[in-house]
Amino acid sequence: MSISAYMFSDKRLAGFNGVLARLAVPLAAVLAAFTIGLIAIIAMGVPLGDAVGAFMRGALGSPYAISASLNRAVALGLVGIGFIIAQRAGLTNVGGEGQIAVGGMIATALCLVPGMDELPAGLAFILPLLGGAVAGGLWAGIAGVLKVRAGTNEVISTLLLSFIATWLVYWSVQSENLLRQPMTNSATLPESLPIPAPTQVPLLTGSYASPVTWGLPITIVIAIFVAIMLGRSIFGFRLKATGLNPVAAARAGMPVNKLLVGALVFAGLLGGLAGALMLQGEQYSLKSGFSSGYGFDGLVVGLLARGSVTGVIAGALLFGFMRSGGISMEMAAGVPSALVGIMQGLIVVMIAGAAYYLDRSATR
Amino acid sequence: MIMRSGGASSSGAPLANNEASLPKLELTDIGRDFGSFTALDGIDIAFRTGEVHCLLGENGAGKSTLCNLIFGVHQPTRGFMTLNGAPYAPNGPHAALAQKVAMVHQHFSLIDELTTVDNLLLGRKFGLVDRKAEAAKILALAEEFGLDIKPHAVVGDLSVGQRQRIEIVKCLMQRPEVLILDEPTAVLLPDEIEALLKVCADVAARGSAVVLVTHKLAEIRKIADEVSVLRAGRIVARSTRPAEDMNDLTTAMIGRSGTGGAFGVASLPPRAPHARSRMVREALQIDGLSFFDQTGARRLDKVTLTVDQGEIIGLAGVEGNGQSELGSILAGLDHPSEGRWFVGGKELTHAKPRAITAAGAGIIPEDRHKVGAVNAMTLADNLYLNQTKSLTRWGLIDRKRQTEGATSLMKQFDVRAQGPAAPFSSLSGGNQQKAVLARELMTPNLRFLLAMNPTRGLDIGAIEAVYRSIREAADKGIGVLLISSELDELLAVADRISVIYRGSIVGTRMASYDNRAAIGSLMSGTATQ
Incomplete structure (x- = not known):
């Protein structure tokens, strides 16, 4: 019984009273993880007040902190939404990291195309965003085609494609023929040129004191669109049927293979967009390893959400703020930010454990 | 004569010809719940050495559950069992086997790539295997019961009937005192059925209590010494002269009259x-x-x-x-x-x-769970599985029209469910099939x-x-x-x-x-x- 199987099944929740169970399990897991985190901090001998204070300051302490957390949540949310789209078709997309990497890389390349920064009406940043999204979609589409043509398990292929993508980014910033900035001296870093200001995603407030980008409203619109698509559209209906019973879906005349590839492409589009937003909204130049685990955290957000877009948003905010708080806690209180990773891991393990328990109690 | 539970003769007193033999295995007031669902309730039944006891009932009546309780796959929620007069509460099939209770399942557990003998020796021998000697022993056993098996054939090449005989031999190797066969005849050819029934009679004659699950009346007529009819988890009738009580048994089983x-x-x-x-x-x-x-x-x-x-x-x-x-x-x-x-x-x-x-072309597939429907979706979704497009405007499904259409289809084809939004899996098999039929018959042109x-x-x-x-x-x-x-x-x-x-x-x-x-x-x- 896989986690993703658990995420889908309505039957499983019947014994646990629907809505309550949907909330109770993740909430309990998060609370338990935080408790264990606090115990770990005490065990490390760090004054609890210092650590918690630093965590809160980093997550929520200032407009800047909140903005940074929100931008993180945007990236996690996009990957998470992509995850649940693929999940609806019965696929597990663990390739968010690679889709972010490819999206960021292609977005950078487009931003640096001569003349891009002169395009009018926001096209200067919109086109690279779209390009990054398409690149991510095509990247995930490779896994989709492998799946329907050769039967390759998408967990394996999306994961391995992630490694390829992160190394492609590394290559692209190492070679001047690709994206590396011109070497003027021996200290020139292996990274791309900064992207021109017009290609940067504008800030909502216009001030670097609270650098929330337009990525946030874009993501909200996408979330609403996807929620409607999954819940009410014929595409969502077909994805669901395909995910739950591909043979019956095929017999009912649904284009199962196209749906499988389409679901992964859609997931990849959102991953690629997340990468492009991270690059054009925050980092402004491409560095090796710029995706730094957002793809995998986004996957966890998607898992936690149990198929619901609202759940993704809640999870993305939680993890976004946890990540910011964790960084601050490490800098200010000397608690390794790996603790946040441990807590995230605990949350996943506990939810998987709850899946096992609910499965057993719901099986007649 | 037929006895109905709840009637005057519900004490379950054995009839004249059985009074002498003590039950080998006796179940008293056995019940089994799965969550809020009661699969079996108030089951009193006795199985006697030397008799073939048929369990009759429609699908879902609780026959398989009863077998699984006896074989230790499940444990009863209520009641108790005795074997040879001593308490019997197997906590798993191994415990049942240790007490010489064996079961032939509907689905075989044989390894296709191995020969008959190797399959029969699976898990029994360590070290060197003397195939020749073992094969001779197995053949002798099979012959004793008139079972025709091919000891050195690869199981994958054998027919269903031949494989079933291997399963039976596997059970007989333990010299079971109670042998349960769960719908063994469902997969067999007519002459194979005859042979199987004869084996059942032989096994009983050699000192076992045989429990035969079936819903084929002809078989009961031929072989049963006693019949218990299950309906909705209860024993609704029993008879020790099944050949004479055939019509009553049928009526009891289906809850209305019908012919065999x-x-x-x-x-x-x-x-x-x-x-x-x-x-x-x-x-x-x-x-x-x-x-x-x-x-x-x-x-x-x-x-x-x-x-x-x-x-x-x-x-x-x-x-x-x-x-x-x-x-x-x-x-x-x-x-x-x-x-x-x-x-x-x-x-x-x-x-x-x-x-x-x-x-x-409308298609009612062989396997409605795998091909005919998506169990985890609603009845309405399944009624429109291949015609969703007719409900779609601007890419969105018109749920109201879907509900209306589904409601009228439910009425027309007598699909009984809580409503169009009920999960397909919550419907009974018959209503599921009627839903699939409704959808396919609605195929345009x-x-x-x-x-x-x-x-x-x-x-x-x-x-x-x-x-x-x-x-x-x-x-x-x-x-x-x-x-x-x-x-x-x-x-x-x-x-x-x-x-x-x-x-x-x-x-x-x-x-x-x-x-x-x-x-x-x-x-x-x-x-x-």
């Missing part, structure tokens, strides 16, 4: 013989269809078959003779290796399911209907409803191909019956009870046209 043999179809009015005329167009035409599976084995061999409009053709055959493959091809899930096929004159040899539906084992696992009421709908469709001029392994159902419902054996059509007869024996021998491959 063809459940649910006997009450259908006889069908006016279909007049074959040259004016009528073919609904389905299959022309020299062959199919090779992935291993290259030939599963269909130049099948040629025509179904006219308004005609019901039955395709009879023991399971595994190519019916599944033919069904898959007609559903568009597989494509033939050779030959062509048409619906209403339109070639569909390499068509996808959507094109097949568009050509006016329907000309041809394939129905594969449409009544499998259904109770009598549902069987009747399904066949009524199918006949109504035929009366409206739709050609029906009805594939079933239940010959009596085919005889009652179809106009003509073709027989498939090892992938070929070996003969066609009018659907008349006079031809029953002839069709039976065609099915077993002992006669050719």
